[in-house]
Amino acid sequence: MTNVSTALTIAGTDPSGGAGIQADLKTFQELRSYGMSVITSVVSQNTTGVKDVHHVPIEILKSQLEAISSDIPVDAFKTGMISNMEMMKVVAEWIPEVNAPYVMDPVMVATSGDTLIEEESRSWLRDHLIPLATVITPNIAEAEFILEEKIRNTEDMKQAAEQICSRFGANAALIKGGHLEGEAIDFLYDGSSILTYSSERIDTDNTHGTGCTYAAAITAFLSQGAPLSTAVEQAKHFVTEAIRHSFDIGKGSGPTNHFATREEVMNK
Ligand SMILES: Nc1ncnc2c1ncn2[C@@H]1O[C@H](COP(=O)(O)OP(=O)(O)O)[C@@H](O)[C@H]1O
Numbered sequence: 001m002t003n004v005s006t007a008l009t010i011a012g013t014d015p016s017g018g019a020g021i022q023a024d025l026k027t028f029q030e031l032r033s034y035g036m037s038v039i040t041s042v043v044s045q046n047t048t049g050v051k052d053v054h055h056v057p058i059e060i061l062k063s064q065l066e067a068i069s070s071d072i073p074v075d076a077f078k079t080g081m082i083s084n085m086e087m088m089k090v091v092a093e094w095i096p097e098v099n100a101p102y103v104m105d106p107v108m109v110a111t112s113g114d115t116l117i118e119e120e121s122r123s124w125l126r127d128h129l130i131p132l133a134t135v136i137t138p139n140i141a142e143a144e145f146i147l148e149e150k151i152r153n154t155e156d157m158k159q160a161a162e163q164i165c166s167r168f169g170a171n172a173a174l175i176k177g178g179h180l181e182g183e184a185i186d187f188l189y190d191g192s193s194i195l196t197y198s199s200e201r202i203d204t205d206n207t208h209g210t211g212c213t214y215a216a217a218i219t220a221f222l223s224q225g226a227p228l229s230t231a232v233e234q235a236k237h238f239v240t241e242a243i244r245h246s247f248d249i250g251k252g253s254g255p256t257n258h259f260a261t262r263e264e265v266m267n268k
């Protein structure tokens, strides 16, 4: 037996390394969890946006999932881009095979404006995958879609976190305020109370992959046995420092920088 924790991501790719599977695996590695990945879609994207998408055949999605659960225990897992209902069904059927915390990043549209989940499949995700989540991590636009309500301020964010749990059955909901103005403030409803996670807003356009990195860090800390509130606190610190040290590369919104932050977070 080993005492290394395992973390799995089920998501799409980013060959430019800032978001998706690549961001998740880098985050797992930096936070000292053993990273594993199941690819849903191969996405040709970079800092300027998405150029093309190829979905893996459904049988290959199934066999990737089986390859992991038939062999290696999963201590925690996350989902990101699951583009259509057929794929969502395969993932939903597989989830009971692993008895592990599930972090659901309900990725719908990239910051570049490109669609990552078919519009007609979004309500299936809401109705069938959210109830399976240990925690769901929507940004403001994703929370607005789920609730079909506008979110204008921090009071609305808190209510949204509670409502996603009470109406759609998530165990916990973390609403991310990266796209509001002022402090970068997020609210977690953990099933009984609201917890606040706040940092200064860093003046940068290099935020490609922040949502993926945040959810992956939460997954890593959960895989190591942290309680949810601690996992979110440490992940918030990790993503803030990753944004602070983000790279100015590429012609668009650059990626976060994970390796500048590890020692600081691990020693906290
Ligand atoms: N400019 C920024 N400065 C500091 N934190 C930020 C900034 N932009 C986003 N964040 C934080 O990054 C995390 C990801 O949030 P967000 O950008 O809303 O998600 P997504 O990438 O899914 O759209 C949240 O903790 C949010 O508060």
Ligand SMILES: Cc1ncc(COP(=O)(O)OP(=O)(O)O)c(N)n1
Residues within 6 Å of the ligand: 011, 012, 013, 014, 019, 020, 021, 043, 045, 080, 081, 107, 109, 110, 111, 112, 116, 207, 208, 209, 210, 211, 212, 213
């Ligand atoms: C394959 C893939 N998955 C998710 C995203 C979205 O990433 P996110 O962390 O929400 O941030 P942006 O990249 O949209 O800034 C993605 N781009 N690709």
